[in-house]
Amino acid sequence: MRPEAYKYIYFLGIGGIGMSAIARYFNAKGLPVWGYDKTPTPLTQALIEEGIQIHYEDDVNLIPEEVKQNREQTLVVLTPAIPAEHQQWAYLKENNYTIKKRSEVLGIITANAYTIAVAGTHGKTTTSSMIAHLLHHAGVDCSAFLGGISVNLNSNLLLSKNNEGREIVVVEADEYDRSFLRLYPDVAIVTSTDADHLDIYGDKDALIESFQHFISQVKPGGTLLLNTKADTRILNKIEDSVKVIRYGLEQAELNAGPITIAGHHFKFNLTTSTNIIPGLDLPVPGYHNVENALAACYVAQIMRVPPHQIRAGLAAYRGVKRRFEFVVDSEDYIYIDDYAHHPTEIDAFVKSLKALFPEKKIKLIFQPHLFTRTRDFADEFAESLSQVDEVELLEIYPAREKPISGVNAQMLLNRISGPNKSILSKEEVLRKLEQSIDFEVLATVGAGDIDTLVTPIKNILKNKKMFRKRKIISIIFASCCILILAGLGVFVAQKQAQKAVRKVSVTIDNEYNNYFISDREVKNILTNDGEKKIEGSKISDVDLKSLELRIKSHKFVREAQVYRDLAGNLNIKIKQNRPIARIVHDNSEEDVYIDDEGNILPLSERFTARVIPITRSLFRPAQNKSFYQDSLGQAYLDLLKFVEKDAFWKAQLAEMQIDAKGKVIFMPQVGTQAIEFGKPEEVEQKFKKLLVFYKKVLPAMGWDRYKRVNLEFSDQIICE
Known part of the structure; x- marks a missing residue:
């Protein structure tokens, strides 16, 4: 098979970093490309902007008509992450489409090329991107398929411009699923062989055999x-004619000599027994990256790049997205994002951090990737993470795996030494940062969806920095103004104190159409039901603080401001509490509201809020009045806030129940089915599934067809 034999290309799992590079390759060749992926990401959006059509639902009807009508001229490219029960995959198999794994297609593309393949359980993405950059920077025409977004190229694909002669291709050789066995390289680099992917290999010996x-x-x-x-x-089966070069920081045939650190730069010499390139400057920090650079520079020498161009190219290298990427680099804070997801990678990353910032407090936020990897290397993960000052863990990112009993973030947390450790959700991470910053260096680390935190964290840190600068400027400005205004203020205050209150003006914020308190009720509070006159009294006789406290004592007042203006008017501004749910009891006199901060509010004789009722709560912790304010109840409160803010679901859901296991059940306004929501987790994803049920299933099958709809399981809706 040759790629040019096909006119239409369809991808299952197009959003993966390796898959997207091949999609870009076919798109650049002028072939129509379509693809499915599970969720939209910045990478899939970039592909769409490049002219590739992508959808996110596993629906056979979304396969393009060109693909359906031209089976023999269509190539389907498959990622191993696609589950066996995938509907589109099943359709394409049943109809005898040509389906190739990503690794097979990569092997076919590189079959006749001069191939430089970088393998290893870690380090291969950075090393392959360095090689591609050095060759490209030196004017060596080549293509490259990378496992990350090169900052210099702003892509994971580099295409050769020369159609004549033998093409040079740099490729990342992935050991997962033995994919790299499709490659036959002219030059191979093996960066590491640490045990990994034991869900595929079983043990390290099988991994070594594959290498x-x-x-x-x-x-x-x-x-x-x-x-x-x-x-x-791994050398046991190598061809006798293959030249083997061992490389490392020290005591290797190819080594870095003495390494010095200047700012974020690592400076070293490329040294062999017969050759030296002095004065190499690597602007991407990390001892592990010096090792990667050694291999990349040596390959550039093989490709006849002269030393001065190697030196210039390395100095111009800017790294790979999410590989020791400086997101914020200021005097106030350092924030680095990294893809490390294996304990050896994390150990190398942390050691480099501590070498760069030996006196600074380091906080690391880590999202474990895969249940099997967390289980197999729990002790090693704990040892590497215990080196930093503070660790925050997210729950395990499952990727292609199903949960394993007892394997979770808590298991890992228990093994980490040191008092400053915790498990947080992504939302809690951001809330904590907004409240306070108690570190000098922050790192987010992991291969899952932790990268969705990068932009929000960056914005929080930049806003904090701007706030600090503004605060300093404000203090200086205020100090000057105070002296000027002090004398004027005393004079004006004396004059104002003699004035009488002209009128009382009440403003009540009814943003959520709540009417628990009226203007008249406020004025009655101010005057003790008419006993104490306010209008006409001297302003100096009115205790504003006391009035404010009396208004705040009202059960439905959240905030109150009482102030006077220069015209002698007394102004009152009130913000009401916002109920988002009603807890229903057998005796309706015991019913209460919950507000959006988890506080319990009594009912009002004046107004009834239209909020979702919680008609049954068998979950023992939820029977505690402070439940919705503690860490366990916060998730239920967030669920209620989601329903309250979404106009569609607020209108559709008639009541909510919590069973003895803490699982949530909704009853709809229309229809008789019980909506088994499960624990208040992955709230947005579950409502997206329910929306599909409402839009596609119910109109077709009828509103009373099903008695229960279960949303608990990923990518499934169970209807009975």
Whole structure:
């Protein structure tokens, strides 16, 4: 098979970093490209902007008509992350489409090329991007398929411009699912062979055997660069004519010599027994990145890039997105984002952080990736994470896996030494940062969806910095103004104190159409039901603070401001409490509201709020009055706030129940089905599924067809 044999390309899992590079390749070749992915991301949006059509629902009807009508001319590219029960995959298999894994397509594309393949359980993305950058910077025409977004290229794909002669291709050789065995490189680099992907391999010996097969496929007369930390057993099946170069920071045939750190830059020499390139300057920090640079620079030498261009190219290298990426770099805070998801990677990352910032307090937010990896390396993860001053864990990102009993963030937290450790949701991470910043260096680390925190954290830190600058300027300005205004203020105050209150003006914020308190009621509070006159009294005789406290004592007043203006008027501004749910009891006189901060409010004789009733709560903790203000109840409060803010679901849901296990059940306004929501987790995703049920299933099947609808399980709606 040759890629040019096909006219239409369809991707299952187009949003993956490796899949998207191949999609871009076919798109650049002028072929129509479509794809499915589970969720929209910045990467899928970039692909759409490049002219690729993408959808996010596993629906056979969304497969393009061109694909359906041209089976023999269509190539389907599949990622291993697609589950076996995927409907579109099943359709394409049943109809005998040509379906190739990403690794197979990559092998076909590179079959006749001069291939430089970078393998290793970690370090391969940075190393391959360095090689591609050095060659591109030196004017060596080449293509590159990368496992990350190169900052210099702003892409994970580099395309050769020369259609004549043998193409040079730099490719990331992924060991997951033994994908790299599709490649037959001229030059191979193995950065590491630490145990990983044991869900695929079973044990490290099987992983080593797979690396042996990969190394045996290096073409005769080719070159292998092998990190000194890699397991030498992988050399057992290598071709005799393949040249082997061992590289490492020290005591290796290819080494870095003495390393110095200047700011964020690591400076070193490329040294071999016969050659030296002095004065190399790597602007992407980390000892592990120095190792990666050694291999990349040596490959550039193989490709006949002169030393001065290697030196210039390395100095111009800006790294890969989410690989030791400085998101905020200021005098106030340092914020770095990194893709590390294996304990060895985290250890190298933390050691580099501590070398760069030896005297600074470091906080690390980590999202474990895969249940099996967390289970297999829990002790190693804990050891690497225990090196920093504070650790915040997110729950495990499952990716392609189902949960494993007992394997969770708590299991990992229990193994981490040190008092400053916690488990937070992404929302709690952001709330905590908004409240206070008690670190000098912050790092977000992981391979899941932790990257969705990067922009919000960046904005919080930048706003804090701007606020600090404004505060300093304000203090200086205020100090000057105080002296000027002090004398004037005394004079005006004396004059104003002699004035009488002309009138009382009450403003009540009814943003949410709540009418629990009226103007008349406020004025009665101010005058003790008419006993004490306000209008006509001297302003100096009116205690504004006392009046404010009396208004705030009203059960439905959240905030109150009482102030006078220069005209002698007394102004009262009131913000009401906002009920978002009503807890219903057998005796209706015991019913209460919950507001959006989790406070319990009594009912009002004056007004009834239109909010969702909680008609049954068998969950014992929820029977505590402070439940919606503690850490367990916060998730239920967030669910109620979601319903209250969404006009559609507020109109559709008639009541909410909490069973003895803490699972939520909704009853709809229309229809008889019980909506089994489960624990208040993944709220937005569950309501998206329910919306699909409302828009597509109910109109087709009838509103009373089902007695229960279960939303608890990922990517499923169970109807009975």
